Amino acid sequence: MAHIEKYRAEALGGMLGHYERWGGDVDKLAGRDNIDPSLTPLNYNLGPERDGTQREFIDKRISSLNLKRKPRKDAVRMCDCVLTMPRSLDPSRRDEFFRSAYAFLARRYGAENVVSAWVHLDEPDAQPHMHFAWVPVTNDGRLSAKDVCTRSDWRKLHPELQEHLESELGCPVEVLLDDEKQGEKQLSHLNQREYRAAKKALGETQQKLAEARRQLADEQRRLEGLQRAREAAEQRVGVLESVASDCHAVDRAPDGEKVGLVCQLLGRCVERVRTIAGQLTAEFSARLSAFLAPGGATTPIVAQTVVRPSPGGSGRQTEKQRQAEREARQR
8 A cells, every 4th residue: 555665866856746747737747648637636735835846845854954964966865655545445535544644654754854745636547646755854864765764664664554544544444455556556656658668568467467377277177187087097997907807817717617707707897887887977977067057066967877896896696697607517
């Protein structure tokens, strides 16, 4: 929800103009796709009224500091905290949200250092947001963005800001942003050329991400199919090995026992064929159901029938098989 940027002297002109929309200059507003000039009058500044321009205030504030030497040309003159209103917040509480957030930030970074706090409502593709701009002055009167905007301060900012807003508004307030919302927030202060390039890059990235997800889903389905095929092949190999073992046993048996063993072998083969047929029927039924009802629960339309061998590995003998065994023993 909050993002802090630092600006040196050469970047102040563009950002300060962006805050106040270049004083309503139509020529500078024209052609900026991310700004609707008809909505620009709705923008407002929560910062204190200052004499002169924003740039003049920055220079005066730095001059008022008891600095040992003049700031370097590459020194950070201004920090900007971009605060975006959460989508989950009731739009009717927009002004209350920004005023409460401004009070928190002004107290944290010093109201005497505030340059401006423009709330922008004229960017249709972005959530309402506030640019809280201030001169980074330390507690001991030094100009130092490095000491004001520390890593520790950044880690504490979000939870402390959330606690403050929820206490003031009396409702849950999102503080951390997902990637998409952070992208929208970053687009809010770009010029026309940068805005279009960033939007194009963002769209291409989203398309690549969607394609990567589709390919991943296809690959997962392919792997699942290969896994099922492997399991089916292993099962069939097991059946064939069992049949081969039974055939070897028949070859090694005495002639008087071969007929009975062949009958038993035929019985087991019949049961195995029935088992495989039942499994194939169930698999076909499941695939057909999935095809007819994509995305829904797959309910096989043909009941799976599995004939399992009896204990000991031998199948149920028919009367003809038993008669054949008796005749073989009599011979």
